[in-house]
Amino acid sequence: MNTLLKTITVLSICATASAFSTPVTIRTTSILSVAVEVPEASKINTLIDLDAEKVVNMEKLDAGKKAVYCRCWKSGTFPLCDGNHVAHNKATGDNVGPLIVTAAKAE
Ligand code: FES
Structure with a gap:
């Protein structure tokens, strides 16, 4: 730290x-x-859209589809998870992981 x-x-x-x-x-x-x-107060986001005042993503998920979103701010495919949280957790002792969202199938 x-x-x-x-x-x-x-x-x-x-x-x-x-x-x-x-x-x-x-x-x-x-x-x-x-x-x-x-x-020391430190930034969580050290990679994604650093010039933006705020990073906001809007995604539309089709019925029956699943998406895996990054919550560690280390993904090279942000806002989607690319698995980089595993290396981050190993390096820092953190325990972060993705948000997995599934859209219900249309009936
Ligand atoms: S890469 Fe960030 S949660 Fe997986």
Whole structure:
């Protein structure tokens, strides 16, 4: 997983009892900057119509026909699945697969 190094600011407040004969509470505040690794937001679609504002496909399915649509965005025949999800799953540990649609036969 790609990560980004981000700096966050933390306000720390401490209360401490002193060693004086009368208990004294000392309050200190400090602001700390801490570097943390956070997951990098990444694009799902790295291949298909990258110049388009939104990728939308409309398909007409004839009665009695079946189509297998890609849901991993790795298909070379998008919007149809070409099996590239298998390599993607193997490389990433993901579990994505296609959407299989069957149109009912006309009666
Ligand atoms: S290639 Fe994308 S789901 Fe099969």
